[in-house]
Amino acid sequence: MTAPSVGAVGVIGAGAVGQSVAMLLAAEGWCESVRIVSRTGLSAQALVTDLEDMCQVTASSVRAVHVTDAGQLVSCEAVVVCPRADFTNTARTDVRMAGLNANAPVIVDLARQLAHYQGLVVMVTNPVDLLTRLFAEVSGCPYVYGVGSNTDTARYRLALARLLDVPPHAVDGHVIGEHGDQAVVCASATRVGGLPVPVPLRQVRDEMTDRPRRINAGLGRTRCGPAGAVVAALRAGLGLGDAVTELCVNHEGRWRGIPLRFTAGTPSVCLPRLDAAEARRLIAADAKLRDAYEPLARLYVPAHSETKEKTAVPQTAVRIATAAQAATVTSNSPVVTDWALRYFGPWWNATSTAPDADAVVIADVNVDRVTEIAQRVADHSHEETVYANSRMLVDRDDDGAVVASQPDDKLVYRAEPGGPLRIYGCEDVPVALAAARLAREVVRGQLLADGWSILHASAVVRDGQTVLTLGDKGAGKTTTALLLARAGWQLLANDRVFIRREDDRLRVLPWPSAAAIGLGLLDALDWYETVRERLQSGEQLHPTQHQKVTDALNSGSRTPPWKESGKELKPQFFPDQLHAWLGLTLATEGHATHLLFPRITPGTEPALLDEDRSVEAGDFFTAGTEDRYPDVFGLLPADIPSTGPLLDLLGELPRHAPALGHDVKANTDFLMQVTGPTA
Numbered sequence: 001m002t003a004p005s006v007g008a009v010g011v012i013g014a015g016a017v018g019q020s021v022a023m024l025l026a027a028e029g030w031c032e033s034v035r036i037v038s039r040t041g042l043s044a045q046a047l048v049t050d051l052e053d054m055c056q057v058t059a060s061s062v063r064a065v066h067v068t069d070a071g072q073l074v075s076c077e078a079v080v081v082c083p084r085a086d087f088t089n090t091a092r093t094d095v096r097m098a099g100l101n102a103n104a105p106v107i108v109d110l111a112r113q114l115a116h117y118q119g120l121v122v123m124v125t126n127p128v129d130l131l132t133r134l135f136a137e138v139s140g141c142p143y144v145y146g147v148g149s150n151t152d153t154a155r156y157r158l159a160l161a162r163l164l165d166v167p168p169h170a171v172d173g174h175v176i177g178e179h180g181d182q183a184v185v186c187a188s189a190t191r192v193g194g195l196p197v198p199v200p201l202r203q204v205r206d207e208m209t210d211r212p213r214r215i216n217a218g219l220g221r222t223r224c225g226p227a228g229a230v231v232a233a234l235r236a237g238l239g240l241g242d243a244v245t246e247l248c249v250n251h252e253g254r255w256r257g258i259p260l261r262f263t264a265g266t267p268s269v270c271l272p273r274l275d276a277a278e279a280r281r282l283i284a285a286d287a288k289l290r291d292a293y294e295p296l297a298r299l300y301v302p303a304h305s306e307t308k309e310k311t312a313v314p315q316t317a318v319r320i321a322t323a324a325q326a327a328t329v330t331s332n333s334p335v336v337t338d339w340a341l342r343y344f345g346p347w348w349n350a351t352s353t354a355p356d357a358d359a360v361v362i363a364d365v366n367v368d369r370v371t372e373i374a375q376r377v378a379d380h381s382h383e384e385t386v387y388a389n390s391r392m393l394v395d396r397d398d399d400g401a402v403v404a405s406q407p408d409d410k411l412v413y414r415a416e417p418g419g420p421l422r423i424y425g426c427e428d429v430p431v432a433l434a435a436a437r438l439a440r441e442v443v444r445g446q447l448l449a450d451g452w453s454i455l456h457a458s459a460v461v462r463d464g465q466t467v468l469t470l471g472d473k474g475a476g477k478t479t480t481a482l483l484l485a486r487a488g489w490q491l492l493a494n495d496r497v498f499i500r501r502e503d504d505r506l507r508v509l510p511w512p513s514a515a516a517i518g519l520g521l522l523d524a525l526d527w528y529e530t531v532r533e534r535l536q537s538g539e540q541l542h543p544t545q546h547q548k549v550t551d552a553l554n555s556g557s558r559t560p561p562w563k564e565s566g567k568e569l570k571p572q573f574f575p576d577q578l579h580a581w582l583g584l585t586l587a588t589e590g591h592a593t594h595l596l597f598p599r600i601t602p603g604t605e606p607a608l609l610d611e612d613r614s615v616e617a618g619d620f621f622t623a624g625t626e627d628r629y630p631d632v633f634g635l636l637p638a639d640i641p642s643t644g645p646l647l648d649l650l651g652e653l654p655r656h657a658p659a660l661g662h663d664v665k666a667n668t669d670f671l672m673q674v675t676g677p678t679a
Contacts, residue, residue, distance in 0.1 A: 004061065006031040006238055010073035012110060013083035014043035016220070017124050020227030021080050026051050026062045028231070030240060031077075033063040037070055039083060039106075070113040078234055079117065081110060081135065082124035082226075096126040096180045100292065107131045108300045111139035120237045122147060122230050123248070128179050130293050132248045133255035137301045145237065146248030147229040148179025149257025152208065153246045154225065156185060159207035163200055166192055173199075174246060174272055175208075176258050177285035182538055183208070183257075184281045189272035205537055239265030252333075253365065254286045254428075255293075276576065277539070279338055284540035286335075287429050315355040320439055322348040323498075323509055323589075325446035329439050330359040331431070332366070339432035340439060346575040346586050347492075347510040348443075360442050362422045363435035369424040373412035374405040385630055388437055389544075394632055402633050409434075415633040429543060440512060441635045444498075449637040452500040452509070453646060454621040459497050459508055459590065460489035466508050466590035467675050468497070469598060470619055476598040476660060479521060482584075483668045484675065486525060490587035491578060496621060499592065501645050506592040506653075514542040515578055516570040519552060519560045524664050527582050528558060531571065534581055542572035594675055595655035604661035606670035611657040615650040617643055 009031045011022050018036070025034050034051065038044035044066045051064035073079050087102040089095060103125050114121070117139065123132040123146040132146030152175035161168040173190030175183050185208075187199035215222045229245075236243040242264070248257045251269060260267040274282060316337040317330040329340050337352070344350035382395040387406070394404045400417040410426040411434050421438055425431035444454075457468040458481035467489070469480040478494045485491040494516075498509040522528045532553050535541070541550070546569040548561035553571065561569045578584045597613040618625075620643050656674050660667045 004030055004032040005240055006077050008033045008035050008065075008073075008076040009234065010035045010037070010067075010070075010076040010079040012037050012070055012073070012079065012081050013125075014038040014047045015082070015084055016223040017082045017226050017230070018080070019047055020223045021082065021124075021230050022047060022051055022064070023054065024227055024231045025234075026055050026060050026064065027058065029060050029062055030235075031062060033065050035065045035067050035073055035076060037067050037073065041066070041068060070110050074114065074117055074119075076119055078120040078122065078238060079114065080122045080124065080230055080234070081107070082230075083107075083110070084125060096128070097292065099125075100127050100130060100296075103127075103131060104134060104296055104300065107135050108138050111135045111141075114139050114141065116140045118142065120234070121145070122233050122237070124226055124230060126179070127292075129248045129255055129257065129289055130296065133250070133293060134296055134300065136250070136255075137297070143237070144249075145233055146179070146255075146257070147226060147233055148248060149175055149177070149183070149246035150229040150232065151222075151225045152179060152183050152257070154229075155208045155211050156204060159204050159211075160190070160192070160197075160199060162207075163203055164192060164197065174259050176246065176271070177256050177282050178289055179248070179257055182281070182285035182288050184274075184278055184285060184538070186272045186274060186278060188275040188278060202537065236260075236262035237265060237267075244270060254290070256282075256286060256289065276342060277580065280342065280540065280574070281538055283335060283339070283429060284538075287540075287543060290427055290429075317353050317355040317359065318350055319353045319356075320344045320348055320350050320443060322443065323447060323450070323452070323507075325443050325450065327361060327439050327442040327446070328353065328356040328359040329361040329363060329435055330355045331362070331435065332364045333428045333431065335428035336363050336365075336432040336435050339429075340436055342574060342576055343436045344439075344512050346579065347512045347588060349588075360420050361435055361439050362420050363431050364422075364424055365426070365428055365431055366424045367426050370405075370410055370412050370426055373403060373414060373424065374407065377403055377405045377412070385632065387630060387632060388433075388628060392632065404632060413438075413633065421633055421635070433543065437629065438633070438635075441629060441631075441633075445635040445637060447498055447509075448640055450500075451641050452498045453641055453643055454511065455497050455499045455615075455646075456495070456619050456621060457497055458494045459492035459510075459587075459592075460484045461492050461587035461590035462489045464590055465593040466492060467594045467596060468508070468592050469596040470615060471597055471599070474600075476600040478515075478517065479600060479660070479667075480596055480598050480658075480671060482517070482521065482525060483664070483671055485584045487668050487672055490585045490590075492587040492590055499646060501649055504649075506646065506649055508590050508592050510586075510588065512575060514544060514572040514574060516572055518568055518570045519549070519558055522571065523558045524662065531581060532556065541577070542574050545570075545572040592650070592653060595650065595653050596671075596674070597655065597657045598660055599657065600660045600662075602662050604659050606661065606663075606666050607659050608674070609657040609659050612655075613657055614655065615647055617647065620646075 011018050022034050036044045048064040048066045085102040085106050089098045121144040128146040128148040136144040156175045157168050157171040161171050170193050174186045177184040235241050244261045246257050246259050259270045261270045316334045318337040318340045319328045341350045377393050377395045380395045382393045385392050390406050392406050402415045404413040409430050412424050414422045423434050457470045458477040460481050469477045493510045496511045549569050
């Protein structure tokens with residue numbers, strides 16, 4: 001027989017997966033011994049006895065050895081971690097997450113026993129992405145990988161091969177992100193026989209979900225698939241063969257499953273290209289794992305690894321432009337600039353660009369700067385305000401510099417006269433949100449200085465002609481715009497627009513933002529089930545959406561949730577989701593030609609009210625009336641243009657005050673008639 005290539009491999013846990021891993025190692029014969037440890041010792045002793053019988057029958061040279069504690073595995077070349085705490089899993093969704101609180105203490109204890117172990121560690125215990133990170137950060141071990149995405153990838157390839165009636169080996173595709181409900185299928189990069197194919201995602205996801213359920217129903221637990229993934233990871237990580245395999249690792253500060261190309265045991269990242277929807281799902285998966293990990297870190301990880309610098313990555317940049325005004329955002333996180341591309345692209349012109357030394361917004365993930373600036377603000381006399389619904393502490397220097405922190409969001413800011421606005425945060429997504437808001441404020445200031453004003457109105461466009469809908473909260477601005485957009489108009493805005501007089505016309509631009517659409521309106525417009533199915537398939541709405549709304553959608557409830565203050569909580573859509581999910585077409589500008597002042601009353605038949613409401617000064621946003629984005633950093637001009645000329649020209653436009661009920665078809669037909677060419 002060929003001499004073994006590897007010395008000892010340790011296996012912690014003698015349950016379903018541990019037994020299968022040990023059996024495969026004994027059968028393959030490339031290691032000298034398998035050392036097995038279990039919590040009570042009885043199952044490890046029994047497994048060793050069983051393996052001895054197998055090795056004798058098959059003439060395997062691998063020795064099975066029982067050891068009494070994990071600390072005795074430090075001389076092994078690799079260790080497989082697959083224990084499971086005693087708990088009953090009754091979860092129907094997020095099944096792998098259900099064992100987090102039970103399994104975490106077990107993994108922490110093992111990590112402490114194997115502190116600074118220098119060999120290869122392969123984590124199997126679920127939720128594997130979180131526990132891989134927990135083991136690595138508690139133990140300080142340098143080579144820790146988690147299996148999970150590789151079994152997801154295998155299931156994806158099998159499912160797609162069956163659906164397309166091709167051999168599985170012809171399918172080249174990956175599943176990345178979380179090993180769980182937020183797994184990201186990389187459909188856009190999938191190839192069959194080297195060629196791109198349309199991937200029936202819904203059917204694929206259903207099969208990927210159903211496979212482990214069928215296994216669990218018949219066998220109690222999955223075992224062979226995960227064991228095969230472990231052995232494949234061991235072969236690649238120990239340099240026994242070059243391969244590409246999907247494993248959970250620390251990639252740019254985020255622990256998630258990604259493809260790794262192993263060459264002589266050395267890994268390199270080979271992440272497939274993602275389309276916009278896949279990138280959004282990966283962001284959502286990262287956010288879910290981050291939020292779930294934070295309580296673990298506070299409980300178990302001394303000097304929480306969030307305080308460590310992330311792996312250095314090149315600066316990325318995006319240029320945002322509209323109506324001859326522009327701003328460049330740079331960041332050390334591609335999540336931030338990708339977010340800006342997604343957020344502004346559907347309504348303004350957003351393009352990737354080379355990092356710019358003159359960038360007006362610099363938004364970096366840098367925990368040390370967060371700690372430093374937050375402490376400085378706290379130590380000095382400061383004022384307090386609310387920005388984007390979050391408490392903000394603001395300190396102003398004598399030289400005009402503004403330093404601020406938002407403790408609840410772990411964000412800090414620094415703005416100096418004539419310099420860039422700097423944003424620092426502990427995590428990518430909060431920094432991305434802040435960068436998008438403030439980049440918009442920079443461009444807003446430029447537009448206001450160039451004579452634009454902000455009108456509180458929704459807007460739709462057809463052939464360049466724009467209908468503006470105005471009114472108080474609850475009057476029906478969003479409803480009217482969506483009814484017309486659903487009937488073929490282009491949606492320009494659902495809440496506010498930029499407007500400026502140019503010659504004898506009124507030019508209108510969108511205000512990029514998440515769109516809030518109530519559950520009742522989603523249901524009335526036949527969008528509710530579409531949105532719910534998208535969420536249940538792993539996609540995410542805007543992260544500012546309240547958890548009560550997400551829970552309502554997932555449970556199928558159509559009853560709107562409310563804040564204690566009496567404000568309705570609504571689903572929050574990214575701009576691009578208005579098209580991708582709801583089928584609406586978006587507009588980038590138009591010219592105001594018609595005004596509507598609707599009133600919605602249940603049971604009302606659509607009709608025109610005998611009212612002559614016109615646009616008033618109070619319909620415009622000013623520094624004094626801005627309720628969400630106060631000008632903390634001095635980004636807006638001191639002299640805001642007068643709205644008088646706009647009011648004069650708006651007063652000349654045709655205007656109607658439609659009374660609307662809850663009959664969608666009747667309302668739509670009436671609005672189309674009112675806004676038609678003969679109106």
